[in-house]
Amino acid sequence: MALVRVQDLTKNFGGICAVDHCSFEIKEKMIYGLIGPNGSGKTTVFNLITGLYKEDGGDIFFKGERINRLKTHQRVRMGLGRTFQLVRIFQGLKVINNLLVPPPRKGEKETETRKRALNLLKFVNLMRLKDEYARNLSFGQQRLLELAIVLMQNPDLVLMDEPTSGVNPAIIQEIINHIKQLRDGGKTFIIVEHNIPAIMEICDRIIVLDHGTKIAEGTGNEIAADKKVIEAYLGGGAPIK
Amino acid sequence: MGEMDEAGSGSRVKLLRSQRIYLPLLCLIGLLVAPVLAAGNPFLMHVLIMSLFYAFLGTAWNIVGGYVGLVSLGHAAYFGLGAYISTLAFLNFGVTPWLGILLAAVGATFFGFAIGVPSIRFWGGGAFFCVVSIAFAETLRLVFLGLKIGGGSAGTLLPIVPSFVNFEFESKLPYYFIILGFLVVELLVLQRISVSKMGHYLVAIREDEVKAEAVGIDTRKYKLLAIGLSAFFTAIGGVFYAQYVLYFDPYTVFGLNLSIFIVLVATVGGRGTILGPVLGSFIITPISLYSNVILGGSTFQGLSQVVYGVLLILIVLTVPAGLMALVTKALGSVTPSEKDFHKGEN
């Protein structure tokens, strides 16, 4: 059974069709890449899946359930996590509180939540900064913090919007390693990226969007050889090598 | 804001703890003793009562304006509703204002929810809520005026029948202690909330609403709860006012001037801190009341609003965390700097 199934998803903004009858499936415990030229609708698809935007047509299924009518925080509680293109964390709170603020799991004791939070900080290597105010972190550190916040919810699916943009290569590698480790632990990822080498390295499967609809899907090699994909990029953004 | 953080982390900053308990305690003792000093001076007594009164209103507003970060410029709506509901029940059905307070508070809370639902959305980022809040209070004013509810523009007069049951007293002293009691209870409630789950969610919503929703917080529910609670307390303030002054009209209790003054008190004192509005009130209220006496009605009207407008701008641009931030800084504790206060929002 697919973890996520998106069917004929459509979203218009005024006269512009950002997502146009987009359909794809996401299977469990894999890392998917979602790529496409600028304006192809990637972030919009994320916003639709997480519920930040209301779709104009189509269905979204998560864990077999149709989630169109659920609000964002309800989808989050179902096990859907997401990071943002321009990193979003609670700037005015301390790092540790960034992890403690979100609702804990049902019935979990405060001490357990704290323990999980500290473990996550160790996982992303931010333990020594735990009492620092989040706004004082470097950009790369903020990205790692954002990852940790998402993981506090123990999501089954994590949507990551350009997790490596604006970050130095050392941290990029760290993030990639974390994602792989989490995938091995049973999580599913969909990653929007422009960083093609990173996508090639990390993704099990890649979905290509153009003008709001899926034009190709396959492994990294299959995508790189796909004529449609090459055309789409040459017409718009950066070409794949 | 400091409270929100210290509560979250396991360790308390030692320097702060003694200040947190002793300083407010000292203030409380001072306030308990103050009436003695004001004994022979009814105007001073009035100033003290009004300072506590606006502190009460400012603290209620703070729940929405400080902790959640919504700009409500129409809190007078709940104030007026409180005054009218309780007074009309008293005049028409003989309901004791002590019960009237409950009716008024519940009624206002209901309206708070009703108005909150359409106006709290991601779109417009708070501007919707603000304009709706202004429009709501204005509309109430026009409706009560136009439909001549409770006397319309002539205002509502309460009969002078001093007794405890009627929540009316000949001397100012009982009023003083009542409003002081209300304020203390309100502050304790706010304190409990600020260290609770709800308090943390409200702060998260203020820091980054989209993110709060994205980590599983039901932002709509908590915003509405905050609005309801704020309306609840504000309405109580309205009842107190009715029972203290024994006369009011739609302009006074629904007017924009009142809403502005409440916002000013809380903002100058310190949005998002528990004691900020109290500080703000004890600075601005006496200045305002004495200026009114010195300058005389009409000059005061225009000039005071000009000053308020400038103050609002200045505070937001220079010390957005309010004077409370300066106070805590002076007392040596660590607080986020002023510019950062706003950067975290939106």
Place this chain on the structure above:
Amino acid sequence: MDPSIIVQLIVNGLLIGGIYSLVSMGLTLIWGVMNVVNFAQGELLMIGMYIAWLLNYFFGFSPYLSVIVCFIGLFLIGLIIEKFLVSRVIELSMAARIYVTFGLSLFLSNLMLMLMGAQVRAIPSETSTLIVGSIFIDVPHLISFVFSIFTAFGMYLFLMKSRTGKALRAVSQNRVVASSMGINVHNMYLIAFGIGAALTGIAGSLIMGYYSVTPTVGTAFMLSAFAAIVLGSMGNFEGAFFAGLIIGVAETVGGYFIGPDLKQAASFVILVVILMIRPTGLFGKELGKERVKQEG
């Protein structure tokens, strides 16, 4: 009920609606480009009205002549306000922006109160009425309406055809992308605010053809204008124009049935209703949310 009364009300509503349109277009332009709700927009209208009155009182200018002075004057005032005040808050939170423009509105309305006093001022004019069928059209209203239509159309052409207009629209769409295209976003803010104020200034002058001014007239107009920009979809220039007309009609018709004092309540009800059923307005772009994620 006599149907010609409804028609009369609609006509009256459209005529005043033209003024609302100008104010709303200014407001929505400022919102679209700068993401700022200018709470002082009503006060800028009021200032325009006073300028027209003063020019008439001292020099006998007709309010239709003063339009030029008000346009330039309010444009300059708008530039000054943006440069010294609004530009400081544009990077801050929405709440900060609201407090500052609201504080400005307080300052301006009460400054005028202190300078000009609370008396009602009006420009003496001879009433003349055009009669079309059974409809009475008040000529000053009509002239103001025609002027506002021309102004709106001119503004529309400016936004669509001129380089500055296109730049403004680009910033309104996506600030980040616009600046990477070489547009000086801060200059655009200045211009947007200046134009927003200028449009309101024109409206202020035109309305003095039949209205009277006090320091506090601004608030009521602000509320109506805000209802209009929400109805017309925030940031949508054409939307604001049509919505201004609709609001004018709604208030006039509503005012007839619920009484002139409660006319304001009509706008409020409309605002709440729109927010409940279609918060993105009639011409729906989800601008607010898009703004939440201003990404490339």
